[in-house]
Every structure is written in structure tokens, then in C-alpha cells.
Amino acid sequence: MPSTAGSGEPNSDLDATQPDFDVYQAYQRALADEETSPPLAAILSLTELVTRSDAGTMFELVQALNVGAESLKKRVPNQIGLAAGCELFIGFVTLFPHESANFSELKREIVHQGKSYTLSAVNFRSKIAELVLGFIKDDSVILTHSYSRVVTQALLHAHTRKRISVYVTEARPRGLGLKTYETLTAVGIPCTMVLDSAVAYVMDKVDFVLVGSEAVVESGGLINAVGSNQMAIIAKAENKPFYALAESYKFHRSFPLSQYDLPTHNSGILSFAHPTNRPASEPARSPRASPQRTMTSEQMDRNPDVDYTTPDLISLVFSDVGVLTPGGVSQYLVGMFAGL
Template sequence: MEIRGAGKIARSAARGLKLVAGDDEIKSVEELIEKLKKASKILIDTRPTAVSLANSVRFVTGDLEELSENADLGEVREKIISRAEEFIEKSEKATEKIGQIGARRISDGDTIMTHCHSTNALSVIKTAHDQGKDIRVIATEARPRQQGLITIGELAKNDIPVTLIVDSAARFFMKEVDKVVVGADSIAANGAVVNKIGTSQIALIAHEARVLTFIAAESYKFHPSTLVGELVEIEERDAGEVVDPDRFPGVEVRNPAFDVTPAEYIDLIITERGIIPPEAAYELLQEHFELSSEGEIF
């Protein structure tokens, strides 16, 4: 939790693998491959829901055995470092592009509700503001870790009018909202979106109020395993983030970090490749990931 935000997590994973590849104490290709495999597992296990992390590792390492075949240590190092730098650059450019594409859907005078902290959602909002559009933002605090405070800090720093509300006040304020813009940690093949806990309630409230809900996410947030029917693992964090369990002995405290928003509550998904309806998630996933006859995704 030192690094928060799916895109930042993915880029940090790429930087971590780059550090492993550049370790001068590694003296053979075999040792490097083993170290990369170990680092990849450690990284992926830290945040199981954020598929951007796994996709980042997949992009950087690829097929390690094939990569090392007939190659010397220097060549393998260079390839891993090059891939890591390529991923980081593509990720940063994707966020910028999402802001440009998404801002077209923001109108002058809009009030936007956002939840938690999303670099991509903020890119859309900041770009619209930079274009001279008169907008204001209603941001939730995102209990229990209060990532919403990061969001309001960035908005205030950019002189964008913002109001902070508690998560449970979303329905009360929805009557003032023109559009909901949030990020995503994972997007399934059926268009369902996994994001910070509370997102599904906001999307449902917006749907009920006929307020458009936009998801801002890079294409590497789409989850390849859902092509073959696997479910996205929902990370459940320590109960101590919610309350000190010792204060209430015998009481079970649950702390899921994410929830799933059904595709029918989402109007558009904004990616660096353009805007798609949630129903088009399957096609986008097929374009990005090859599916073998054994159901293994590369």
C-alpha cells in the first residue's frame, strides 16, 4: 500500500524487474532467470486484484525460457531492461491519451463525481479543466484507506473546484452530478469492472439517476484470464484498517478492497485506443492476448 493506483503499481513492477535485470551480482543467465521468476511471483502476490500488475510482469518478462535461449547474460539483461522501459513509457503515454480522449465527453459546466484515486480519471478531469471547461468535482473519501484525500489534494493543487464527501453520501449528492468518472483495477471480458470498494454502489446510484458513468483505464487493465471464464480475485485486506479488532472481541470484521460493477451500469470505457462500450471488452481482450487451444493465455 506504499504505492497506490493500478497504473502506478504496474509501472513500479516494471521498474522492480528492471532493477533485478541490472543487478551486477548476477553472474549467469540461469541465475537471472531464476531471480526474475522469484521477483515476478513476489510482485504479483502483493496485489492480486490489480491485473495491471500481472500484465506488466507478463509484458516485461514474456517467455523467459525462450528469451534466454542462445543468448548471453548481457543480451537477456538488455532485453528485460528495454521491455521495462517500453512498458513504463507506454503506460505514461496511455494516461495522457486517455485524458485527451475522455475530456471530449466532459461538457462545460459539468459536475463530476469520482471515487478513490485514479490517475486516469484525474487525467480526464484535469485535461477538461485545462481546455477551459468550467467544471467542479465531488470526490468520495474512499474508506478505509481514504485515497480520496489524494484525489482532492491533486485537484486543489490544479485549482479545480472540489467537494469531499463521505462514501455513504453518494446518493445524496447524485442529484447534482452530470457524469461519474472512475478508474479500474481490472476489466473482465464481459465488460464488468473491478475497482475500489464502493464503486458498484456509485454506478448503481448513477444508473438509477440516469447519470452517465465512465471508466477510464489503460488497455492493460483488461483481464486476460476472464476470456476462459476465470473470476477476478477480490483482495481482502487486514481488518485493522477498519477498526482495532481488540476493541470488539468476538466480532468478525471484513475488509474487501474492491467490488465488481456489472457492465449494465457502465456507459463507456475510455482507453488510450479510444472509447468503447463495455460489451466490446471481449474483442479488445482478444486483440491483446493470444488464446491457445489449451486455454493458456500468453
């Protein structure tokens, strides 16, 4: 990337101490753009932190970035995506060449590089969509889960070149499958909404499964919207390919061994509620008394938002760096952080 280093004069904006800067608010502002995913929003918020920081040495700057990253993680319930972005940016800053005698100039260049990366990273989805196209035949029937920007873009791109039909799961508790359904049907792609509980029922009718990701971890496994794991298990049993799409900024140095190793897991998830005591004279209501029975918000809170899919269930991972096996993801991730 071309250097944007200035004349060497101190930049007052970079050197000013601004104790009122809130990295979480910066993160929320970045997320307001529909095209910006949590890892990129994390990078943008940390670049703004660099701009506002009064750090005078690289050690102080990295320390401030680590504090900012921890602050973000504490304030965001699902920290997986933003953690991957923070990890990538802090690793970049830590290894950034700092021969310049003017530290303000160095910070300007770091900010420039961070912003340039996030601008170029939006195009990663187009690269992935083109890679996926080569695996889609005419009249393919595809099953997807929840809502993913990169999956949606891949399906929209495929629609311009191939005949496809798509089954979309409801994806409770957030119900984001409806967003995918509306986006695809708006351009004329034949779609059918599928209950999460009907995935096994529909699997025999599909050619392959296509899901997005919140993170791809060191094992080559996948963290994504809850329900992805059971979908992968059923696809494996039915001998159907299970493809994951992930931009490289979602590659995350984490090694969960089970669902309960995810950073989103807490003691409240899947905990048992205490039964409500009724007076002896009050009969229990029949389940048929309310035909529109749904989960309460408290019941939903006891359920996970994401789950972990083990690498043995994943056929291929499509990324802007190529089409990788889960083992290939592990090798790439090690090399990526070793050579930042």
C-alpha cells in the first residue's frame, strides 16, 4: 500500500489525550453500515482509538489497544467476531515496522493501513462468490441457514449465471432466515422457508449446504448461528457437502473442544428454570389452551445464539484466500499470524 506519511510534523489530532473517547461507541458507529461485519467494525474502532491515543511509544500504543479490545469484549454479548478483528489488528500493529523517529507519523500510517484494509475487505465477498460459483451447477437446490452477507452475495451472484433454488431455515431465536428469504425472493430466486426442526426432512432434496460464519477457528472448525452444527451432522449422515463461507478476517486463533468452550457460553444457557408453584386448587392449563404458544424472552435467553461445528463435518471452506480444507485453514491461520 502507498505510504501516507506526512512531513514529520506532529499531528495534534493524534497526540491529543481524549479521555472521553468511548471505543464501544466507535464500534457501534461502524456497525451502523450494513456492509460492515463485527470484525471490520472492531478494526475501525481500534484505528479510531489509535487516532485519539496520546501514546508516545509502541509499547504504550499496543497496551492501549489491548485495553480497548478487552473493553469491547466485555460490552458485547457475542464477542466472537469482534475478537477476531481485534486480534488481527493488534497483531498487525505489534509487528508493524517502526523505524520512524516521529511516532505521530507512525500512528498516522497505522491508521491509514487499518482504514485501507477495511475498505478493501468489503470486496472479499465478491471473490468468495466467484469461487463458490464454480461449485454450483444449473438447477442446484441449496440449503442455507440464518442470514450471512457473504452467503447472500454468493447466491445473488449465482442467480445471474445459473438456475438455483434455495431452502432457508427460520434460524430461531433471532429468526434471521426471514431476512435471507426476503432478499433472495426480491430478485426472483425460488425459495422456501424451512423450520429448524425440519432440516433432516428437507436434506434429501438438497444438493449441498451453504452457510456463513462468525469465525473459523484453529482446528478448522466453524462458529456460526446456532443450528449450524446439527445441520452439518445431518448433511454428513446424508452424504451431502457442507460448505462454509468465511472472509479471512474471520479466521480466529481459538481452539474450542466443545460447545461449552465458546466465549459466548455462560451458566445461564440451558439452565433449568425453577417451576412456578400453583395453589393446589388451581388446575394446570392445557397446552391446547393457547394455539399461538411461543417461547418467552426469558426462555430464549436460556438458549445459545451460536454453536461450534467440528472440522470433520465441513467439506470445504471458501475464503478470499482460496478454497481450503479445514486442515488448510489451520495451516493458513498459523502462517497468517506468524507473518503479519
